Amino acid sequence: MCATNPAMNAFVAARLVEGGPAAVASTFGVRNGTRLRAICWVAANVVPVEADDAALDAFASRLRRHRRRCSSIFGDADQVLPLWDRLSRHWGTPRSLRRDQPVLAVSSPPLASGRTMDPRVRPARPDEVDLVLPASAHMFTEEIGYPPYLGSDREYRRLVASLIDRGHTYVIVEHGKVVFKADIGSLASGVAQIQGVWVAPSRRGQGIATPAMNAVVQQILDRHASMVTLYVNGFNEAARRTYAAAGFRQMGTFATVIL
Known part of the structure; x- marks a missing residue:
């Protein structure tokens, strides 16, 4: 089905x-x-x-x-x-009703297409959970509007660690801090769906997102899937420009009801 x-x-x-x-x-x-x-x-x-x-x-x-x-x-x-x-x-x-979320896909390797890749992008290591967790929590809070946990972070830490252990979290680390992150949230039927794309506030507007996404796409196509997808809020023009520059093209539309 x-x-x-x-x-x-x-x-x-x-x-x-x-x-x-x-x-x-x-x-x-x-x-x-x-x-x-x-x-x-x-x-x-x-x-x-x-x-x-x-x-x-x-x-x-x-x-x-x-x-x-x-x-x-x-x-x-x-x-x-x-x-x-x-x-x-x-x-x-609902807390939020997002009616227009373009679903974007790319299957052409950036290396073959001549798209610039950031060589610093790599899978996060299992010993870097404490490094990745603040970036993941920050991204979640920005996107959803409330934090991913209240009180103990044990369950959220387990989720972050699981992605890292499977090689599904990609990062750029500068001076001991994550400044870029993206996860493979779903992987099946030759498709890898990216989630949790995040750039540190101090590095936004400096041009790191597109070459970082190109590097993520290349590594996913090399190791995991024949197509990379993601979905983005229709009103997020900056993100849509980044994904277009990274070769993503719209192939459908999602909607999300946040409860």
């Missing part, structure tokens, strides 16, 4: 690959006879996949009781927005 559009469905595909058979328990499905025709990932995030109006009706009916378990609904805007229309009167006012 996810492989019908691997670039758009990388998040759910990766959760299923990582979780194995147990992950099916987090998935609703709608069948047409014996054929599965739509699914919806339901955990901390709700993500519909290949859902038409009838499937969205079915998912909404089941989801009305899951409000307190979910932090967001996201995915293909053509599915997320009508799903939210069905749920909004039951789930209340």
Whole structure:
């Protein structure tokens, strides 16, 4: 089901690959006879996949009781927005509703295309969790509007460490501090979806983002996937210019409801 559009469905595909058979328990499905025709990932995030109006009706009916378990609904805007229309009167006012998030993709290696790469970009090391964690938390807070943890950072540290241990966090370190970071958030079906792109405030506007992203793309294409994707808020013109300069082109639109 996810492989019908691997670039758009990388998040759910990766959760299923990582979780194995147990992950099916987090998935609703709608069948047409014996054929599965739509699914919806339901955990901390709700993500519909290949859902038409009838499937969205079915998912909404089941989801009305899951409000307190979910932090967001996201995915293909053509599915997320009508799903939210069905749920909004039951789930209340969201923290944020982001209707226009271009999904961008690149599959051409920067090295072959002559795009400039920053040679300092590298995978973070397992002993650098304490270095990466503040950058990750800063990025999350800027993007979502609230911090990723209150009180103990143990669970968030575990998530950061897991990405690093898998070689999925890329950094530039200057004078003992992370000044650029990007993560592979989802990896499945030959697609790597980047998340958590961040440049330290002190280094913004100095031209490091594009060559750093080129280096990340090259290393991902060399080691992990044949396509690199990400999604960005439509209003974030600076980020969109950076990604365009790094060879990314729009191939769809996401929407996110932050709860």
